Amino acid sequence: MTRDVFVGDFAYALGDQRESLGSAARRGLLASPEDAMKHGGFEQHYYCSSAASAYDLALQAARALRLRGSDIDALIYATCIPENGSRCDRKAFASSGDVRDLMQFPASHLQAEMNISGPVFGLDQQACTGMLGALRLARSLILSEPEFTRILCVTADRFPEGARYEQAYNLISDGAAACVVSEQPADFRILACHHVTNGAQVSASDEETLGSYFAQTCATIQACLNKAGLGIDDIDWIVPQNTHRDAWRVLCSLLGFPFEKVCLDTLSEVGHVISADNVINLTCLLERGLPEPGQRVLLPMAGYGSNWQCVALARSGS
């Protein structure tokens, strides 16, 4: 019989600059009309000042957990934007010609900073689904290798200077999230994980992404439910990525799930924080005293690649 694996200790960090949707529009950071974004539920977002890096966000989120490094067996560090997977110094490389300057891995830096002695796993190329990929990998490591009982999962991204802060009709925030996957009971028991990649759509336009969004999200959720031996009626909450509010109204219609049970609490405030949305919304839900013990939660995410992931959780406690 498969052992239970849990996830808890959620924290997140956001870019140090906050601005309104209108300001983002005036600065040319949007592709869509401001009104359309506002109607979608977006009101403001966070971005990093020039000096702040994705690693800084990761460190901030990880530190917020107040962990002792010795209690952590491994670190999984997920990034969406490839250049956030290295703290490389291009100038140094240009001068030295030494590729070592390109391999300043943020996971290694974070491990050292957090006094973690276990190994690190860099996880990329899963786009916005990276945190869910980290949860899945952590769970599998705990189930398959006795040396791992408690794994810190981190995701951190900031958009590069000059980037548009709208992707696939969503207002983006720079941010990071952290949580711990463990064999010891924590906030949630992980019931199932499912991941679909359709590499043929790696270059999908926003319209093509939208074209596959509803069908693929429904299929991924259904596959996750099947793995967990559940139906949609067994689910109490969906804690998704912060995407256009009406997209979730449509999805709820397709899934037969009540929209009021979709936790998009932070959509207006933070927008789509790349791979951190589930953690941010879950934190918000926990602060509301929810979900109740025993209630089940789905965490679905979609990302470029194209990647689709969903994790099913059950709130711990009796």
Place this chain on the structure above:
Amino acid sequence: MNRVLVTGADGYLGSRIVASCLADHRDVIAWIHARNPVELEHRSHALKECLGGDLECAGGDLLDPDAFSTIDPLGISAIVHAAAVTRFDVDRRAARRVNVAGTSAAAALAQRCPRLERFVFLGSAFAAGLLEGSIEEGPLAPDGFANNYEWSKWKSEQVLQEDHAELPWTVLRAATVIADDESGACGQLNVVHDTLRLLYQGLLSVIPGEPSVPVCLVTADMVAQAAVRLLEGPFVGRFVNACAPVESCPTLDTLLTVAMDSFQACPEFRRRRIQRPPFCRRDAFELLVQGLRRHGGSLSEQVAGSLAPFAPQLFLRKQFIARRVSMLTGRAFPDMAALLSRLCERMLATGACGNRAGVRTIA
């Protein structure tokens, strides 16, 4: 001289009606909607190139009250009024001026034709508007309409019934034309083909509609053949539903399955692993369309312009009673699911699926 005047003669169905008349050795005047002499000349030339150099063409602006002033009523024995705006997203004013007033003008011409034997109005099955249940081959009284096109085709029927009851008219209500004929060839793209293109390209995120709703379809050659048979046949003052009888209509679910299966034959489609779009409720589809409209872009034009005005019909369980069209043509309707499969194969072969240019909103 017994001559047949065909309006909208260079349109998709109009040109086929002209061709059928010519094949039936009838003397035809092809009336072409044109806003000026240069356009008329250009379009007449194109039609003659297509159908034969000695075809007599005339024309005018259907918005003009004197649109038919160049037609000598003495020689006209029959009129097929096929001219119309057939876009689902036509605005009310244009629908009224072109479709309703145009029908009035054609009927007024018919009144002046002393030897007139028949006035065939090429109507639309969409004149049934938001009606559900059995749609008889008789007058319609819909509660409402999904778009102005539907209203205009119903209103045109009303014009004939109320203002021209003494004319020997017949209303031929054409369903959505799926293909030119049983081969699956398609000379004009409409909402069916637009939807297939979106499906093939992976841009159709959901399908509005109830899976079990029957979809009424017809081929262009069936409509043209029925129109010609009506020129001196039965059904004066009657209505003919030109669509496959309900028992032969595939459901929306069947059509989607056939289309997805047909596209699976294409390696590129398989490679992209396009998912079958789920059926969604009307309110959810409207939310999606509103969102697309706000964000703009070509997908917005394609979905909001083409599929959206048609979508309400995909939730209505209409059962067209269609006994007369097979009597007229002497032919059974083709298997529409098999025909859709051939259509998809043709669209793949001709590259029509991959072409994202041009928004078609034709009924």
